[in-house]
Amino acid sequence: MKGIGVSPxxxxxxxxxxxxxxxxxxxxxxxxxxxxxxxxxxxxxxxxHSVEDIRSLITTQAGAAAPPGTPSPTAAADILETHIxxxxxxxxxxxxxxxxxxxKKNASDAVLEVTGRLAETFRNMEDPYLSARASDIEDIGxxxxxxxxxxxxxxxxxxxxxxxxxxxxxxxxxxxxDVLAMDLHQIAGFALQAGAGTSHAAIIARLxxxxxxxxxxxxxxxxxxxxILVLDGAxxxxxxxxxxxxxxxxxxxxxxxxxxARLLASLKDVPAVTVDGxxxxxxxxxxxxxxxxxxxxxxxEGVGLFRTEFLFMEKSSFPTEEEQFISYRDLAMASKGTPxxxxxxxxxxxxxxxxxxxxxxxxxxxxxxAIRISLDRKDIFLTQLKAILRASVFGRLKILVPMVSGLQExxxxxxxxxxxxxxxxxxxxxxxxDIPFGIMIEVPSAAVIADLLAHEADxxxxxxxxxxxxxxxxxxxxxxxxxxxxxxxxxxxRLISFVIRQARQNNIPVSLCGxxxxxxxxxxxxxxxxxxxxSMNAPSIPATKxxxxxxxxxxxxxxxxxVMELDNxxxxxxYLQDINx
Amino acid sequence: MIEKEYIVxxxxxxxxxxxxxxxxxxxxxxxxxxxxxxxxxxxxxxLLNLLSMGIKGGDVLTxxxxxxxxxxxxxxxxxxxxxxxx
Numbered sequence: 224m225k226g227i228g229v230s231p232x233x234x235x236x237x238x239x240x241x242x243x244x245x246x247x248x249x250x251x252x253x254x255x256x257x258x259x260x261x262x263x264x265x266x267x268x269x270x271x272h273s274v275e276d277i278r279s280l281i282t283t284q285a286g287a288a289a290p291p292g293t294p295s296p297t298a299a300a301d302i303l304e305t306h307i308x309x310x311x312x313x314x315x316x317x318x319x320x321x322x323x324x325x326x327k328k329n330a331s332d333a334v335l336e337v338t339g340r341l342a343e344t345f346r347n348m349e350d351p352y353l354s355a356r357a358s359d360i361e362d363i364g365x366x367x368x369x370x371x372x373x374x375x376x377x378x379x380x381x382x383x384x385x386x387x388x389x390x391x392x393x394x395x396x397x398x399x400x401d402v403l404a405m406d407l408h409q410i411a412g413f414a415l416q417a418g419a420g421t422s423h424a425a426i427i428a429r430l431x432x433x434x435x436x437x438x439x440x441x442x443x444x445x446x447x448x449x450x451i452l453v454l455d456g457a458x459x460x461x462x463x464x465x466x467x468x469x470x471x472x473x474x475x476x477x478x479x480x481x482x483x484a485r486l487l488a489s490l491k492d493v494p495a496v497t498v499d500g501x502x503x504x505x506x507x508x509x510x511x512x513x514x515x516x517x518x519x520x521x522x523x524e525g526v527g528l529f530r531t532e533f534l535f536m537e538k539s540s541f542p543t544e545e546e547q548f549i550s551y552r553d554l555a556m557a558s559k560g561t562p563x564x565x566x567x568x569x570x571x572x573x574x575x576x577x578x579x580x581x582x583x584x585x586x587x588x589x590x591x592x593a594i595r596i597s598l599d600r601k602d603i604f605l606t607q608l609k610a611i612l613r614a615s616v617f618g619r620l621k622i623l624v625p626m627v628s629g630l631q632e633x634x635x636x637x638x639x640x641x642x643x644x645x646x647x648x649x650x651x652x653x654x655x656x657d658i659p660f661g662i663m664i665e666v667p668s669a670a671v672i673a674d675l676l677a678h679e680a681d682x683x684x685x686x687x688x689x690x691x692x693x694x695x696x697x698x699x700x701x702x703x704x705x706x707x708x709x710x711x712x713x714x715x716x717r718l719i720s721f722v723i724r725q726a727r728q729n730n731i732p733v734s735l736c737g738x739x740x741x742x743x744x745x746x747x748x749x750x751x752x753x754x755x756x757x758s759m760n761a762p763s764i765p766a767t768k769x770x771x772x773x774x775x776x777x778x779x780x781x782x783x784x785x786v787m788e789l790d791n792x793x794x795x796x797x798y799l800q801d802i803n804x
Numbered sequence: 805m806i807e808k809e810y811i812v813x814x815x816x817x818x819x820x821x822x823x824x825x826x827x828x829x830x831x832x833x834x835x836x837x838x839x840x841x842x843x844x845x846x847x848x849x850x851l852l853n854l855l856s857m858g859i860k861g862g863d864v865l866t867x868x869x870x871x872x873x874x875x876x877x878x879x880x881x882x883x884x885x886x887x888x889x890x
Contacts, residue, residue: 301820301821301824302820304821304824305820305821305823305824305851308824308827308828308851309851309852312850312851312852312853313847313849313850314850314852314853315850315852341852344856345855345856348856348858349858350817350858350860352816352817352819353855353858356820356855359820360852
């Protein structure tokens with residue numbers, strides 16, 4: 224079963240169903256002025272109570288620390304403020320009062336009719352953002368109905384049969400007063416049939432750090448009180464009554480997430496310095512400008528790899544220089560002065576673009592891809608380089624070229640960079656004239672001549688995923704041989720060590736941006752080789768930092784010496800696991 | 805009466821957050837403030853009416869202010885459109 228995850232985290236608990244009477248208009252009319260006046264008073268009181276409910280949520284939120292992985296609390300408060308504004312909207316008021324006073328409808332019917340009509344109007348709007356506001360209107364309608372007594376929600380079934388696990392509240396939807404009445408300490412999660420990311424229930428869940436999945440639809444009907452329910456508030460997945468083994472796995476995942484969150488909180492603002500004072504830079508790999516928020520939340524000091532493929536994949540034709548410039552500029556501005564390495568287009572047979580046909584190849588990984596395409600299609604490359612250069616005045620940008628196999632390619636790429644600079648100079652457009660221009664080291668031939676390349680590249684970034692599969696001649700996507708693709712093979716380790724040493728001897732920066740950068744087994748080993756810059760997915764940063772701040776460079780050197788004495792990947796991995804345990 | 809034109813430069817148009825701020829700003833003044841787009845006019849005291857105009861990036865809006873505090877209201881709205889719809 225799957226819904227929309229609106230508040231991240233794994234929840235394991237027993238189901239507590241909360242059922243709400245279905246509401247439909249009653250058609251009951253009011254008789255006499257006295258009844259109308261009383262109904263208007265009831266309606267006014269409902270508005271006041273609903274506003275109070277929402278205000279109390281905003282206040283409780285102000286004191287609550289934002290749990291990791293959630294949207295900013297101000298965004299949630301903004302939605303709540305918007306809901307207050309809707310509840311007190313004069314147009315809504317006029318419409319509802321007209322139904323009560325002129326048509327003699329009861330307040331619940333009037334609210335249901337007006338909010339239903341309004342929600343429908345919004346739902347039919349072309350703009351998807353505005354269309355989604357229909358759920359906000361329904362949300363305030365539910366609030367009002369609840370206070371008008373047209374809605375009652377109560378736990379179904381009897382008291383908890385088995386208090387071995389916390390509760391997961393299963394309901395159609397929840398309004399603030401429902402949640403305010405609950406003891407949230409007992410609640411591990413929410414699973415709702417209806418709702419959207421902006422519904423009250425979702426906001427409350429995020430504010431309180433309670434995992435929640437909404438929009439589960441009718442499959443949720445088959446869940447019964449006391450069933451064991453597991454939900455993942457990040458992916459929106461739900462599991463009903465999982466087996467013993469599965470349950471254990473979920474519990475492990477939950478505790479490792481909790482551990483990571485704890486690390487994150489304690490290490491976020493701690494610099495990554497070894498006990499003997501060596502400063503290590505931890506950077507993030509990202510694909511979108513929006514990811515910058517996550518980068519800083521996890522304590523990264525910048526972006527070590529910005530993949531530009533996404534920018535190209537979401538378009539129906541090659542993005543123009545202007546479109547690319549805007550993206551890179553936004554990225555530079557969002558980076559708040561931290562360094563950002565932008566990798567030029569890395570497409571090919573295995574990473575196709577819908578509008579750029581690459582003829583079928585027998586070996587796409589050994590085929591026409593990355594820099595090879597950029598050098599053949601100089602127009603595409605030049606456009607991208609100009610866009611990056613123009614954005615370079617807005618931040619500390621660096622350019623990284625993928626798949627370089629030798630000096631000729633590097634020189635050809637630098638020539639195009641020069642052309643790009645000259646074109647901008649002629650137009651009087653400013654850019655960072657000293658923008659660093661580096662290369663990925665992921666082809667074995669490039670690794671072996673790292674000393675030569677280091678004379679002409681401004682920096683190296685080691686891509687261990689490709690370097691490993693090319694060195695081992697084993698396709699990491701092929702299940703039969705992927706086990707050979709092991710970065711702890713002494714052959715791969717010697718190459719990585721050589722590249723780092725050559726970079727250091729030639730005084731150019733070197734970083735490592737493959738999966739290995741985030742592998743806790745590799746942290747000390749790579750530091751022992753002299754690596755001082757790691758770039759990884761932002762959520763892995765705290766765990767890596769944890770290792771760095773608890774070890775010394777001396778220890779890292781010992782790990783390296785020991786590993787280099789071992790002759791195969793399984794003894795190396797075993798040794799690294801042992802020292803990590 | 806003061807009448808001013810603004811172009812919505814934010815590509816996403818007028819979202820709920822700035823719209824809420826705009827309505828709240830307008831409520832601070834006693835002047836009657838209305839907003840027109842393509843022949844449709846609504847008073848700036850209703851968020852629902854404002855949102856239902858479906859204001860998009862690039863739309864031209866006319867703001868009309870009438871009342872005792874026209875001048876400070878116009879100034880405040882000027883500032884709002886400068887700051888929030890950039």
